[in-house]
Structure formats: structure tokens, C-alpha cells
Amino acid sequence: MMSIRNTLLLALCMTGTMLVTTIAGANVQPPVAADNAVAETKAVQAPIKTISTASADKEKKSNSTADHAKFKELQKDFKTGPEVTQACLECHTEAAKQVHKTKHWTWEYINPATKQKLGKKNVINNFCTSVTSNQTFCSACHVGYGWSDDNFDFTKEESVDCVVCHDTTGKYKKLPGLSGHPNYESMEWPPHSGKFREATDLTKIAQNVGKTSRKTCGACHFYGGGGNAVKHGDLDSSLVNPKHYLDVHMETEGLDFSCAKCHLSDSHQVSGSRYAPTAVDTNGVLMRGKSDGRNPTTCQACHGDRPHKAEHPKLNEHTDKIACQTCHIPEYARGPLATKMTWDWSTAGRLDENGHRVQVKGSDGRTIYDSKKGDFTYDRYVIPEYVWFNGNIKYTLFGDKVDGKDLVKINEFMGTPGAPDSRIWPVKTFRGKQPYDVANETLAIFHTAGKDDSAFWGNYDWDKAIKWGMEAAGADYSGEFKFVETEMSWPITHMVAPKEDALSCKQCHKKDGRLEGVEGVYIPGRDANPWIDKIALLIALLTLIGVLIHGAIRVYMNKRGE
Amino acid sequence: MTERIYIFKRFERFWHWSQALLIMFMMTTGFEVHGLYTLFGFENAVGFHTTAAWALITLWIFAIFWHFTTGEWKQYIPTLDKADAMLKYYLTGIFTHAEHPFRQTTLTKHNPLQRLAYLGVKLIINPLLWFSGLLYLFYSSWNAWGIGWLSLEWVATLHVIGAFMMLVFFIAHVYLATAGHTPTSHIKAMITGWEELD
Amino acid sequence: MSKALLGFVLGIFITAIYIMNSAGSLMFNEIESPFGVEETAARIQANIQSLAKNGWKLSGLRNPAKAVAFDGGNVMPVLLVEACSTQYSGPILKDSNTQILSLLMPCSIAVYKKDNGKVYVGMMNSGLLGQLFGSKVGSIMKKVEADQKVFVTFDPSKPAPPLIKIKPGGGGAGGNDQGGC
Numbered sequence: 001m002m003s004i005r006n007t008l009l010l011a012l013c014m015t016g017t018m019l020v021t022t023i024a025g026a027n028v029q030p031p032v033a034a035d036n037a038v039a040e041t042k043a044v045q046a047p048i049k050t051i052s053t054a055s056a057d058k059e060k061k062s063n064s065t066a067d068h069a070k071f072k073e074l075q076k077d078f079k080t081g082p083e084v085t086q087a088c089l090e091c092h093t094e095a096a097k098q099v100h101k102t103k104h105w106t107w108e109y110i111n112p113a114t115k116q117k118l119g120k121k122n123v124i125n126n127f128c129t130s131v132t133s134n135q136t137f138c139s140a141c142h143v144g145y146g147w148s149d150d151n152f153d154f155t156k157e158e159s160v161d162c163v164v165c166h167d168t169t170g171k172y173k174k175l176p177g178l179s180g181h182p183n184y185e186s187m188e189w190p191p192h193s194g195k196f197r198e199a200t201d202l203t204k205i206a207q208n209v210g211k212t213s214r215k216t217c218g219a220c221h222f223y224g225g226g227g228n229a230v231k232h233g234d235l236d237s238s239l240v241n242p243k244h245y246l247d248v249h250m251e252t253e254g255l256d257f258s259c260a261k262c263h264l265s266d267s268h269q270v271s272g273s274r275y276a277p278t279a280v281d282t283n284g285v286l287m288r289g290k291s292d293g294r295n296p297t298t299c300q301a302c303h304g305d306r307p308h309k310a311e312h313p314k315l316n317e318h319t320d321k322i323a324c325q326t327c328h329i330p331e332y333a334r335g336p337l338a339t340k341m342t343w344d345w346s347t348a349g350r351l352d353e354n355g356h357r358v359q360v361k362g363s364d365g366r367t368i369y370d371s372k373k374g375d376f377t378y379d380r381y382v383i384p385e386y387v388w389f390n391g392n393i394k395y396t397l398f399g400d401k402v403d404g405k406d407l408v409k410i411n412e413f414m415g416t417p418g419a420p421d422s423r424i425w426p427v428k429t430f431r432g433k434q435p436y437d438v439a440n441e442t443l444a445i446f447h448t449a450g451k452d453d454s455a456f457w458g459n460y461d462w463d464k465a466i467k468w469g470m471e472a473a474g475a476d477y478s479g480e481f482k483f484v485e486t487e488m489s490w491p492i493t494h495m496v497a498p499k500e501d502a503l504s505c506k507q508c509h510k511k512d513g514r515l516e517g518v519e520g521v522y523i524p525g526r527d528a529n530p531w532i533d534k535i536a537l538l539i540a541l542l543t544l545i546g547v548l549i550h551g552a553i554r555v556y557m558n559k560r561g562e
Numbered sequence: 563m564t565e566r567i568y569i570f571k572r573f574e575r576f577w578h579w580s581q582a583l584l585i586m587f588m589m590t591t592g593f594e595v596h597g598l599y600t601l602f603g604f605e606n607a608v609g610f611h612t613t614a615a616w617a618l619i620t621l622w623i624f625a626i627f628w629h630f631t632t633g634e635w636k637q638y639i640p641t642l643d644k645a646d647a648m649l650k651y652y653l654t655g656i657f658t659h660a661e662h663p664f665r666q667t668t669l670t671k672h673n674p675l676q677r678l679a680y681l682g683v684k685l686i687i688n689p690l691l692w693f694s695g696l697l698y699l700f701y702s703s704w705n706a707w708g709i710g711w712l713s714l715e716w717v718a719t720l721h722v723i724g725a726f727m728m729l730v731f732f733i734a735h736v737y738l739a740t741a742g743h744t745p746t747s748h749i750k751a752m753i754t755g756w757e758e759l760d
Numbered sequence: 761m762s763k764a765l766l767g768f769v770l771g772i773f774i775t776a777i778y779i780m781n782s783a784g785s786l787m788f789n790e791i792e793s794p795f796g797v798e799e800t801a802a803r804i805q806a807n808i809q810s811l812a813k814n815g816w817k818l819s820g821l822r823n824p825a826k827a828v829a830f831d832g833g834n835v836m837p838v839l840l841v842e843a844c845s846t847q848y849s850g851p852i853l854k855d856s857n858t859q860i861l862s863l864l865m866p867c868s869i870a871v872y873k874k875d876n877g878k879v880y881v882g883m884m885n886s887g888l889l890g891q892l893f894g895s896k897v898g899s900i901m902k903k904v905e906a907d908q909k910v911f912v913t914f915d916p917s918k919p920a921p922p923l924i925k926i927k928p929g930g931g932g933a934g935g936n937d938q939g940g941c
Contacts, residue, residue: 245834550737
């Protein structure tokens with residue numbers, strides 16, 4: 001017998017299921033797969049892309065016509081990096097000269113539009129702030145050996161580090177503190193961890209050089225800002241072996257692009273720079289052989305500027321206002337790693353009762369406070385901020401006036417709302433607090449790392465660290481510093497999502513949507529003249545009320561007439 | 563004994579009702595695109611609105627052809643003759659069962675206020691909607707047409723103004739459909755073609 | 761008369777639409793969290809553990825977004841904190857008239873980030889649900905509802921607790937935060 005309660009239960013369950021289905025919406029899958037269940041289904045799951053030869057190809061070491069292991073120049077017991085470079089230069093005679101002309105070597109770049117002197121050597125950011133006085137650490141990401149202070153010889157060919165970009169073994173690692181060298185002897189790493197890194201096997205590495213890869217580029221570019229995923233948000237180690245959801249171009253099982261596939265290089269000059277990005281590209285697909293001085297590292301260089309299929313004609317009409325990235329990278333830091341969002345230096349230096357360094361971890365296990373650095377916040381699947389951008393970026397450099405009254409824009413994306421030379425771009429904006437010299441009215445340069453009595457990370461003394469840093473920069477320190485709020489932005493352009501995950505119309509075409517507050521463009525669904533809407537709706541309402549009253553009187557009079 | 567006259571020909575009735583449906587549908591989808599509510603979803607609403615627009619354009623081409631070949635366009639020549647009487651009737655007479663001041667014939671099937679209203683729709687509201695709507699639709703060709711200086715905001719705003727005017731017309735029109743010789747006589751006429759007169 | 765009937769039918773129709781539209785918000789509660797997804801989930805877990813006296817144990821932490829990512833898609837971060845109290849589940853599971861309610865076990869609390877960048881907590885409206893199943897279930901679910909309020913009461917002055925990554929489905933007998941239901 002079916003009791004009333006059972007019937008009710010059945011009805012409820014059905015309603016519940018319907019509700020859940022409705023609420024879950026179209027793109028959320030039922031949360032059935034537990035982590036271990038996922039692992040079990042892995043084996044039977046058919047590969048998403050059927051490029052089965054890709055993995056077979058990878059088993060072959062390389063498709064190069066040269067096997068460097070057979071070169072007699074490389075049959076040596078290399079003791080140092082420069083020795084390896086000398087061997088490279090025996091055949092690749094012009095390579096070092098080419099590298100000497102690149103930003104990777106000079107860390108300097110003059111912006112042709114603003115004439116500002118940029119590059120890592122000159123820019124102050126709001127992460128570890130400045131290279132000056134900290135070269136022994138920072139030069140772990142320099143394509144050279146031995147840059148420890150201002151006396152570094154930028155003309156020496158054997159100082160170029162070839163293998164940091166051309167290593168294929170994954171065993172080559174330049175460690176902070178060694179002025180751009182890898183460890184030639186076994187050493188404790190990370191410091192005080194009790195773990196040891198073996199001496200770098202330079203001979204093996206030299207015999208296995210090859211093309212650059214996501215891993216070699218990523219060795220520096222994924223770790224900007226002092227750690228994995230910290231700085232950019234759209235560049236982190238999850239791109240070494242990315243899955244389809246994370247990046248459709250670099251997906252290992254799919255297209256498997258290397259960085260250089262887009263960042264086409266010539267004579268060691270790598271294209272595509274965030275110091276002078278190409279914000280607008282209306283030239284269509286870049287044919288082989290044509291260059292016209294164009295930047296090949298744009299979406300349009302491959303996809304053109306009318307890339308959407310005919311069944312979605314309206315989509316192509318968006319390209320005159322918005323960058324591809326705005327829709328196709330709906331969120332950044334979509335991998336397992338969170339990116340740093342804020343960094344407050346002003347709280348750095350707090351020690352425990354024994355005078356020891358304090359590190360506090362957040363719920364996700366990431367450090368949210370460190371005596372050396374201050375407070376941090378992180379985020380994943382970050383919704384970008386959107387700005388009009390024409391490719392010019394103006395920096396606040398050392399010496400530029402900072403009076404502490406206003407928030408300091410360390411860089412500012414230039415662009416005119418609605419103008420043909422600008423597009424709406426997604427950016428990561430990183431916010432922080434950092435010291436500035438009150439009397440000299442400039443962002444401060446301070447000495448962070450080093451085995452001396454002034455490095456902040458050893459002594460926690462701001463005055464000493466700033467004095468040292470400012471002097472290294474050839475400036476005087478007034479003796480008074482305060483903290484100022486700063487923000488710095490990066491264009492979001494990696495981690496292109498599958499097309500199904502691009503922004504939907506409604507995410508912008510509504511009030512309080514993604515592009516709320518972005519001026520210079522009329523977005524149906526977001527924008528309306530509030531007066532016209534109000535007055536028109538009022539007139540319509542009055543008309544309705546009018547006819548209803550008129551009708552009511554007719555009905556009433558009719559009744560009375562009867 | 564009621565008198566019946568044949569006023570609306572078959573094509574005219576087909577035109578009226580299909581146009582009515584399309585306009586209601588376009589108002590529904592259009593105001594959704596404008597952000598007043600969510601019904602079909604933005605992308606669908608845009609798609610439906612565009613498809614309905616082409617359907618209505620097609621219908622209109624036939625209707626214009628019909629109007630000119632049959633001479634029916636003359637029904638919309640404005641006249642103020644008896645307009646004041648009609649206005650007075652709607653304001654007072656209709657409540658007291660006064661005699662309807664206008665007698666339809668096949669040659670003058672619209673009363674002077676109808677003539678004015680429909681002419682207004684045909685000469686102001688519709689052109690406004692069509693011009694702004696087609697410009698809206700061909701936004702990406704503006705530069706090629708040499709009208710790149712146009713502002714989408716203005717075009718869209720004019721389109722919205724036209725849409726609201728159509729909404730007001732729609733409300734009044736639906737109500738006044740009950741204001742014939744009997745409350746249902748106009749509606750019946752629009753369905754069957756035959757108008758009943760007192 | 762026919763007009764009255766028409767009005768009546770129309771009234772029922774409109775009410776039905778209203779109920780269908782609002783049922784979701786009746787059956788579920790959603791609140792905004794001032795913390796990130798992980799920290800919100802971790803704070804809920806800590807709150808659940810603070811009610812151990814009512815039998816509450818964590819029984820799992822699920823990440824449905826991972827499954828979607830595995831199949832190649834993106835969804836905003838989401839975590840399901842699962843917990844159960846045998847003090848409440850026991851009596852319901854004993855009664856064959858209410859055994860079917862086991863499909864709602866363990867109690868699941870969802871933490872997710874929306875397209876506006878804010879983090880929300882979603883929960884079943886246990887009190888209302890319980891009322892539909894007679895007084896016994898009703899009184900149990902009233903207690904669950906009261907406990908749920910504690911789960912999502914956050915004290916920002918407390919430091920962020922670590923997220924406890926329990927594999928779902930470990931429980932059964934309970935013990936050591938392996939409280940399955």
C-alpha cells in the first residue's frame with residue numbers, strides 16, 4: 001500500500017530533482033565524481049583530442065638534425081656555465097652578439113612612444129620592487145652569469161647563459177643568491193630546508209640542448225614576483241603540462257604550442273612584449289614571408305580580426321571595441337595555483353617574542369604573512385579588470401614624483417574610450433603598499449636580500465635597507481620613509497579558454513555585468529538613457545491606466561444603463 | 563436588424579494579424595535586449611528579434627505592394643472631418659450610448675482618428691524603427707558605407723524611443739478595438755472581414 | 761459566472777508560476793561570505809567540528825569543478841563541505857517511512873564563487889524541508905537548521921583555520937572526522 005507520505009515523498013523528490021537541475025544550470029555538471037573516482041575513470045576515458053602521434057613523437061628525443069651529444073666540442077667536463085657558453089660559441093659564433101641586443105640580456109628597454117627608460121633594470125614594481133642593490137638574487141632570471149653589482153660587464157660573450165633557455169633535461173636551475181649561476185657544488189636548497197641539490201651536471205645538460213620550451217621559458221616567466229603563479233596570474237607552472245580547460249593552444253594532448261609558437265623569434269629577439277604590447281591589430285592574418293614590421297604575437301596574426309563563424313555574425317562586430325582576450329580569457333589563474341592579488345610591505349618586519357621570523361599560512365596552505373615581506377592575499381579564477389588600452393603604458397619610475405597623497409599607479413594603461421586605436425582589455429591589477437622617500441618624493445629603492453647588515457630580509461630594518469638601496473641607485477635617502485598605496489597592471493593574454501567557456505553575451509549585456517563602468521561603448525542591455533526609459537515607461541503606464549479607467553467607466557455606465 | 567459590410571479583405575486580415583504577432587514578439591524580445599527583463603536569454607532574444615525583423619520586412623513588402631495596387635493606401639489620407647466629433651464621442655458619448663458619429667463604408671473604413679493614428683504609425687513610428695533597426699543590424703558596415711561617424715548610442719536610443727511609441731500605440735489600439743459600434747464589432751471585423759453596424 | 765471561473769483559473773495559474781519561481785529560494789538558503797572559497801569552507805569545517813557534542817563529523821570535501829576541468833571545461837571554484845551527525849541521521853534511517861531521506865545525507869554545504877567575484881554559501885532549508893515529513897523528522901530538522909546557522913556564523917577575529925581535505929565516502933562507522941552517514 002502506498003501511504004500518503006510516500007506519495008508526498010515521491011512528489012517532493014521529483015520536484016527536488018527538477019529544482020536542482022534548474023538551479024545547477026546548463027554548464028554545471030552534477031558533482032558526482034569524487035577525486036578518487038576521477039582517477040579511476042582516467043584509464044577508460046578516451047582522449048579528448050585524437051592526436052595520438054603527438055605522444056609518440058615526444059618519445060623521440062628531438063626532430064633536430066644535430067645530436068649535440070655527438071659534438072666533440074661538448075665532450076668535456078664543464079666546471080662552470082661560462083665554459084659551456086664558450087663551447088656553444090665555437091659553432092654558434094654570432095649567438096652571444098645577438099643575445100647582447102635583447103631585453104633578456106640588457107634588462108633595459110626604451111619605450112619609443114613615451115621615451116621612458118624601462119626594463120627590469122629601471123622599473124620599480126610592487127612585488128620585490130627593484131633590481132638595484134639586489135642583483136645577486138634577481139639575476140637568477142638573467143640570461144647571463146655573474147651579474148652581482150653595477151660593475152657587470154655587459155659586453156663579455158661568455159657571460160651569456162645559453163642553457164637556461166635551451167636546456168631540455170629540466171635539471172638546470174639558476175639559484176637566487178648565486179648571481180645567475182647554477183650551483184656547481186652540492187648545496188642546501190631551499191635554504192634551511194635540510195634538502196640538498198646535487199651539483200649541476202653541466203656536461204649532460206650541454207649535450208642535450210635543444211629548442212626552448214614552455215618549461216625553459218617558464219623557469220623564469222612562471223615564477224615572476226618571487227614564486228610560482230605570483231605575478232601574472234595567466235602564467236604559472238600549470239602551463240608546463242596544461243589540460244584542455246586551461247589553455248587550448250598549449251594543451252599537451254592537443255595543439256601543444258610552445259611559447260615560441262606565438263612569440264616568434266628572430267636572431268634571439270623574442271616578439272611580444274608587455275612593455276609595448278600590440279593592443280589593436282586590424283591587419284588580418286599574418287602570412288608567411290610577410291612581416292611589415294608587425295608583431296606576430298597577436299591573436300589576429302593567426303586568427304584574423306573576423307574570426308567567428310557565419311552563424312554568429314554579431315560576434316565579429318565586437319572586434320572594433322574589445323580585445324579577443326576579453327571574452328576568451330574569462331578568468332585568469334584558472335589552474336590549481338592561486339595568484340597573488342595584494343602585497344602589503346608596511347606590515348613586514350613583525351617578529352615573534354623570540355625575535356624570530358613569523359610565517360602565517362592561510363586555509364589553502366599559502367603563506368599570507370611573512371616577516372620578510374608583509375601581508376599577502378591570493379585568488380584563483382580571478383575576474384579581470386577591464387580597461388581601454390592602445391598599447392602605450394606609462395610608468396612611475398624612480399625619481400618620478402610620489403607625494404604619498406594619492407594612490408600611485410606604477411604603470412598606467414593608456415587608451416581612449418571608444419577610440420579606433422583602443423580596445424577593451426582584461427588586466428590583472430595588483431595592489432600593494434610599499435615605501436617611498438617622503439622628502440625626496442619618490443618610490444624608495446631598498447635592499448632586500450644579501451648577507452650584509454642592511455638587507456631587509458636579514459635585519460628587518462627599513463632605514464638601513466632603504467639607505468643602502470637608494471645609494472646603490474645613486475640617490476640620497478632623506479632619512480624619512482612612509483608607505484604608499486600602489487597599483488600595477490598586466491595585460492591578461494595567456495590561458496585562453498575553450499570556446500564554450502568564453503564569456504556569454506549576458507555576462508556583459510546586463511547591468512552590473514563584467515563591463516560595468518567601462519565607458520565609451522554602448523552595450524545593449526547594460527546601457528539605456530535613464531530619462532527616456534523612465535518617461536517612456538511612465539507614458540505607457542499612464543496610457544494603460546487611462547484605457548483601463550475609460551473601460552471601467554464604460555462597463556459601469558453600461559451596467560447602470562441596464 | 564444589423565447591417566453588415568465587408569471591410570477587410572483576406573490579405574488585409576492576414577497582414578494585420580501576422581503583423582500583430584510579429585510586433586508583439588519583437589516588443590517582447592526587443593525589450594529583453596534592452597535589459598528590462600530576462601526571458602529567452604540575451605543571445606536568443608537578439609536572434610529571434612533579428613529573424614522576426616526580416617519576417618516583418620518581407621510582410622511589409624507584400625503589404626506595400628497590396629496597398630498601392632489596390633489603391634487602399636488612400637484609406638490613410640488624413641482628414642479632420644468629424645475628428646472633433648470622434649474625440650467627443652470617445653470622451654463622453656461612448657459612455658452614454660450616444661450614436662457612433664462615424665459610419666464605415668468600404669471606401670472609408672477608418673474613422674478620422676484611426677486615419678491619423680495609423681498614418682502616424684506608418685509615417686513616424688515605423689520609419690523610425692526601421693531606419694534605426696536596420697542601421698543597428700548593419701553596425702559593422704557603417705565604416706564601409708561612410709557613416710562611421712554615427713553613434714551606436716544614438717541609433718539604439720532612437721530605436722528604443724520608436725519601440726516605446728509602438729508600445730503606447732499598441733496599448734491604445736488594443737483598447738480602442740473594443741470601442742466600435744459594439745465592443746466586439748471591430749475585432750470580429752478584423753477576423754471575419756465583416757463589420758456589423760447598428 | 762464564466763468570467764469568475766476564468767479569473768479563478770488565471771489566479772491559480774499565476775500563483776503556480778510564482779511558487780515555481782520562488783520554490784528554489786524557499787528550499788535553499790544562500791548567503792554571501794566575506795572570505796575566499798577555501799577559507800570559507802575551512803571556517804565552516806571548523807564550525808562543524810565545534811558542534812561535535814551534537815554528533816557532527818566531517819564526512820568529505822568535494823570539488824566538483826575538478827571533474828569539469830578533467831573533462832576540459834571551466835567552472836568557477838566550488839567546494840562541497842560534507843558533514844553528518846548520527847544523532848540526527850540515526851532516527852531517520854531507522855524508520856522505513858523516512859529512510860528515503862537518506863538520499864539527502866550527508867548534509868552538504870556548498871561554497872562557490874559567482875561571476876560577480878563574490879563568494880557565497882548555499883545550504884538546504886532544513887527546517888522547511890523537515891516540516892514536510894511529519895513531526896518527528898520536523899523536530900530533527902529543526903535542530904539541524906539551528907546547527908546550520910552555527911556552521912555559517914563566521915568570526916573574522918579568529919585566524920583562518922586550515923582546510924581539511926577529507927576524501928568523501930570514507931565513513932560509515934564514523935570516528936576521526938570520517939563521519940559518513
